[in-house]
Amino acid sequence: MGYTLNFSAVWRSFDLLLGGLLLSLELAAAALAIGAVIGLAVAFALAGGPTPLRRAAGAYVTLIRNLPILVLILFTYFALPQLGVRIDKIQSFVLTLAIYSGAYLAEVFRAGLLSVPRGVKEAGLAIGLTPMQIRTSLILPLMLRNVLPSLSSTLISLFKDTSLAAAIAVPELTFEARKINVESFRVIEVWMVTSALYVATCAVLAALMRALERRLAIPK
Amino acid sequence: MNKPLLEIKGLRKWYGAVEVLKGVDCTMAQGEVISIIGSSGSGKTTMLRCINMLEEFQDGQILLDGEAIGYEEHPSGRRRKSEKEVARQRALTGMAFQQFNLFPHMSAAQNVMLGLVKVKKMGRDEARTLAEQWLGRVGLAARADHYPGQLSGGQQQRVAIARAIAMNPKLMLFDEVTSALDPELVGEVLQVIKGLAAEGMSMLLVTHEMRFAYEVSSRVIFMNKGVIGEEGDPKEMFVRPRTERLAEFLKTSSFQ
Secondary structure: OOOOOOOHHHHHOHHHHHHHHHHHHHHHHHHHHHHHHHHHHHHHHHHHOOHHHHHHHHHHHHHHHOOOHHHHHHHHHHHHHHOOOOOOHHHHHHHHHHHHHHHHHHHHHHHHHHOOOHHHHHHHHHOOOOHHHHHHHHHHHHHHHHHHHHHHHHHHHHHHHHHHHHHHOOOOHHHHHHHHHHHHOOHHHHHHHHHHHHHHHHHHHHHHHHHHHHHHOOOO | OOOOOEEEEEEEEEEOOEEEEEEEEEEEOOOOEEEEEOOOOOOHHHHHHHHOOOOOOOEEEEEEOOEEOOEEEEOOEEEEOOHHHHHHHHOOEEEEOOOOOOOOOOOHHHHHHHHHHHOOOOOHHHHHHHHHHHHHHOOOHHHOOOOHHHOOHHHHHHHHHHHHHOOOOOEEEEEOOOOOOOHHHHHHHHHHHHHHHHOOOOEEEEOOOHHHHHHHOOEEEEEEOOEEEEEEOHHHHOOOOOOHHHHHHHHHOOOO
């Protein structure tokens, strides 16, 4: 076995990898922002919406959770233009990931909603808050605290899923790594460094989420 | 005679096929303190919760200061008022719950302030001042910035009472507010309620504290199987119950 590790080709293109990582993070952040809105709306529908809305929300969650995300990405990217919708590949990917993560976030949020004690809502009603004020001032803040641990793992999955954007040539981390791989033939080195970047970023995200959890912890 | 503060006429409520309130009629004057007693399942808590629309009711009318609560009559039949209108009416009464139901993510002061800011549209500074004032009144001035998890049950219940009273309700509803407390904490909560009664606050209390009902209330209502079984002056009723049912109930309760 005469393979000697030589990282020089990787270091030379390291800024490409970092640029890719940055784009990965941006994709995840954009998808999370939209996905969280979808997830919240769907969770409220699932947890107490009128029947037609609850059914529609349930159908959305079931459909998305039974579709491989890669199929969804390719479907959106190739099928939408056929239907006359013109969006670029980054928008197409963010949209797909948002719809995809929305279904998972909806389940996370729904569990969180169910964990808010009924008495808290009743106390809110009793002082004259409207249902919307109860949602924003009581249910959301309590629910978010309850779901932070599972939100953390959803966020990490979401970030890792951005690597699938390589399939439609979005220049994120995995795409850039493959390009360097093809150009330099330093296969092991490229994927070692890329893996390290993913692992390190996930560790940072998890640490940030834990810090947020501690910050929002209710004093006891 | 003055217009009554609260009028309940023919109040009926079903949970599915089970009728829990079978036509309750009752009138309450401004400044009265009425205790509602009765065995569990007699409908006393349900009746209380209908007054602030935490429970829907299917028939009858509840008038608070002459205003029909929760529903309005239409040519096409009875209709529930809008959420906004129901919310406004709920703020006319204050309620304290058996399980306190404080907002766990807010300090004692913030618990009291929330309704003042969101419902009464009061500025934060003014609301904070009022909150501190009421927390002081229930003996918790030093606990204003403590969270519910840092307070004892009795302290939590006193914050909950301050939260309700600060809204300046026309009528206070107390739903078994001492039932979830350790015996040694019951006194501090009853003391607060006694103080409010002495100041002329109109109150309806669902309670198991017979001694307290006897001492504090101007009138007692005995609920039995979804109707008012007996009502009157506690000094009279507790000593000489007119009905067999009340006599039995008093025998099994802690009052002696």
